[in-house]
Amino acid sequence: VSDALAGWPATCPNQRWVRNLFVFNNINFDLDFTCLGHTWSVGIELQLYMATPLLFGFASYMSSWTPRLPMTTWVVAVSGVLWALCLALRFHYVLEKGILKLVELNLFNLYFRTEFRYAAYIAGVLAGSVVSEEQARRSRAASEPESRIVVVAKKCSVLVPCILACACVFGGDMTAVADTSATLRYRTNLPTLAILHAGALRPLLGAAVASMLMLCALSHVPSTARFLGAPLWRPLAGLSYSMYLLQFVGTRFLCWPFLTVVAPGLDEHTPLWLDAFVAYAGAIVFTLTCIPLAFLNYTFVERPGIQAGKRVLALLTWAASGQTLAQGCATGGEACKTAYSTPGDTGAEAADCNELEELEAPQDMEAMMEKGLPRVSHDVVPCSTIAVVGRGLLLISTAGG
8 A cells, every 4th residue: 555655566465475464574675574574563562471471480390499589579680681681782792893883783783683582571570570569569468578679769759751762852862863973072062971872871771661651550650640640541542553554654645745745845955943844743643644544554453453352362372271160159169259359448348359250251251351440460560461561562662762
């Protein structure tokens, strides 16, 4: 569609069928990879989704050998080590190539390759695990100390807006600048700062956003939580992924014609404020163009896919434990209270058990999930929370460029 709108020859599908599986992100923009190049980020997502169960499996295995260290503790520890490893790999790459010798392709390697990009996702996994552990601690009403990670995050919260501002103004790692000569003076006069910028800013961006979301989820920054949870953001948040996938269709439909009309009037003598105005105006036109296309994709593709996924999850959940829980609740035993209530609840257990008495079909389990009944929280990491936070951070880190 985008090729037709632009009047260009068709570029899809890729010549090699394996390139159409959306699991590749090693883009080199040659004839071997011509279709939907922006789906490289989808490839990173799928790679990380496939690797995450291995992380949880390792954490579960280690926790079985260390009873005093629950699974969430191991998830947090491994996630922290992996985040630090990504940071080290980025610095090694920048120092090996040399900040003055980095050319466009080398900068793009920092932008596209999984080993340099997974820090944002793993920061989301760590944040989700900490939130799960803290919520479990609160539900036990125990006098256990607050997680050290939460304490550190609160003390360092003042750095979060600084990191976000740096990423918005200067970009995640200079990969947004297609012409590397634009940063040559910066890399020549301030080489140490440029090395820190290229190596650390993008992982720090992921850590900063993860820290902010973690503190919001734990009610430590209520003002920020209210702002981020405002109904104003929900439509755009719901359409954001479809907008990303359809960005080139929207760009070629209206944004490029807009720039084609405006660009001839811009040259080296144009005031900087006018250049900036045109750039932001183009971004607004691009956004407004993508919204209706994203709405169609969300309505007819994305949301039906989400609903199908929920039904599959409900079926698997019911097949694994639905009958046992239903029987336990029907007999008034402790099974329901143990699995679906948390200590300190008053009167909720009986209502929850009554709603679970008729669990005899997958659709009933799905209805239970939609009602948001309490879940068991002992040493269980909510994968949905981790997936949402990790995916969101990956997309935010991508937009940070």
